[in-house]
Amino acid sequence: MSEEASHIVCPACEAVNRVPAGKNASAAKCGRCHKPLFTGKPVAASAKNFAKLIRANDIPVLVDFWAEWCGPCKMMAPIFEQVAAELEPRIRFMKVDTEAEQALAAQYNIRSIPTLMLFRKGAVVAQQAGATNAQGLRTWLRQHAFSESMT
Numbered sequence: 001m002s003e004e005a006s007h008i009v010c011p012a013c014e015a016v017n018r019v020p021a022g023k024n025a026s027a028a029k030c031g032r033c034h035k036p037l038f039t040g041k042p043v044a045a046s047a048k049n050f051a052k053l054i055r056a057n058d059i060p061v062l063v064d065f066w067a068e069w070c071g072p073c074k075m076m077a078p079i080f081e082q083v084a085a086e087l088e089p090r091i092r093f094m095k096v097d098t099e100a101e102q103a104l105a106a107q108y109n110i111r112s113i114p115t116l117m118l119f120r121k122g123a124v125v126a127q128q129a130g131a132t133n134a135q136g137l138r139t140w141l142r143q144h145a146f147s148e149s150m151t
């Protein structure tokens with residue numbers, strides 16, 4: 001495991017970067033566009049880059065499906081950002097605006113927002129509807145995002 005490299009998709013240009021396990025991915029820059037692979041902030045995803053971002057990343061990807069008119073979503077936004085800053089680069093944090101990206105919301109059958117969906121290699125491994133606080137989000141991620149890698 002420690003000898004392996006991780007494939008990290010650049011959120012800016014969608015290039016797949018190979019980051020050696022010993023290297024600090026939070027400081028890594030994209031080999032193609034030279035932008036940082038992690039900025040400590042959630043990535044706004046669209047139908048254009050969503051599939052690649054959830055499938056080609058070796059790290060788990062957490063998606064917050066939200067909308068501008070949704071009060072609980074706005075309440076959760078700073079919490080999501082805070083936990084993103086804490087847990088990158090072990091998890092990629094993304095946001096999907098369900099108003100702008102209705103096809104994605106339909107594809108993933110989003111019935112209420114906010115909905116959090118955790119992906120690993122393109123597959124949904126956990127999901128949760130409703131706002132959560134920072135501690136709740138950390139606990140949920142510890143259960144679902146890190147369980148397989150903690151061998």
Ligand SMILES: [Zn+2]
Nearest residue numbers: 010013030033
């Ligand atoms: Zn790039």
